[in-house]
Amino acid sequence: MDDYTKFNSKIIDQWVNEGWEWGMPISHEEYLQAQKGEFKMVLTPLKQIPKDWFPDPIKGKKILGLASGGGQQMPILTALGGECTVFDYSQKQLDAEKMVAERENYQIEIIKGDMTKKLPFTDNTFDMIIQPVANSYIENVQHVWNESYRILKPGGRLLVGLDNGINYIFDKTETKLYHPLPYNPLKNPEVNDDFPIEEEGIQFSHTLDEQIRGQIKAGFQIVDLYEDTNSEGKLKDYNIPTFWATYAIKK
Template sequence: MKYQDINARTIDHWVHEGWQWGIPIDHATYLAAQQGQWSMVLTPTKAVPRDWFPTTFENLKVLGLAAGGGQQMPIFAALGARGTILDYSPAQLDSERMVARREKYEIEAIRGDMSQPLPFADNSFDLIFHPVSNVYIADVRPVWAECYRILKPGGRLLAGLDNGVNFLFADDDESQVKFSLPFDPLIHPEQMASLQASDSGVQFSHTLDEQIRGQLQAGFKLRDLYEDTNGEGFLHEHGVPTFWATWAEK
């Protein structure tokens, strides 16, 4: 089985078990967004600054890239955007469709593997919203090139990125370094065994070179960024950032 299919199956299982990032927003949250009361996250705890978003969402074409789960795309819909979601987890796509039916808006929900060329024409979208998810693919540079291709001139890429620190640790207490970076279970059997033991799918660390420099090399202009923590645990308690979020523009 390809590692991408293992990850889709794993995430489906997490969703059915009540995974935090697979719980759709409720009706009250959708109504509040329609009244201008909303926030979104790209990383575990910090809300994306409002000035990272366009001043108006009406008819904005938004792609949720590996962003299924019914958490952000319904907010975009409530604000007047036209949404497309691409995700490889059927359960995450089902959540998107469920919220769309409940709130009576349209969304194009596509099952697709972001490690492959994206199934969209050049200059298709005004904004791509990409929460932390590229830990589930081995090579992120082609993703940035595809995002650049499908964004319109002036379009925005808002991305959540894992900085790799979490992959140093094998245990939840995060107190003892076990692995070296880069973390690549396809070439390190002990890393794969650790992931399998914790039902974590197949995950990969990525460097600043791959993540942020990769966006720049794809042609993007970096407009802003911030760091975030896990939100809980040993590293969080010691103020260790484990995530970045970036606003890049074509």
């Protein structure tokens, strides 16, 4: 499927309509709290981003939310004084960003696009890029690291959530091994029998080599990282880490 990202964008639009947790914008009260410097933000299901991962101050920093629509991170970063741009291929996620911006009366640049292509920004544009877990919906993550490095200013920060692949090993009940890694419906269509792409979208497992070493290969220096679990289910019950989050800087 050559246009799998277009397919995925429609799936995510559908999820947002169904009440997807990553498509639910923050409330007015949360926005007001962020203006006071009081906020919570995640890259993965549960753990909050450490406050020292953010620039100090955030005010005046140019920030890109990469595949980060939904009205969750960008409104908070704007409330803290960031000059924000959001880039996403889901129209529903971008509509949520527009809704919050209009509700709170602030400006944000909203761009619809596909991060598997060259990003529409000049070199050395942003002070920070933030991306909750999104690379599991693209096949080649090295392109994202290379482009992120290009458009960040020297010393710029990359904050990103990553799936470590364990979720793709198990069946839906998370009680038995289902499929060996890598998980790639484009190359292994048999996975569609239990995980139909019409419901799950087209997702991909990625290795530590691809996700973290890939950032290093692009030129980034890893400053900090942490692991996280699913928000629910058997794997969470056993405290099995299924996500990473990394903070890297452009050297």
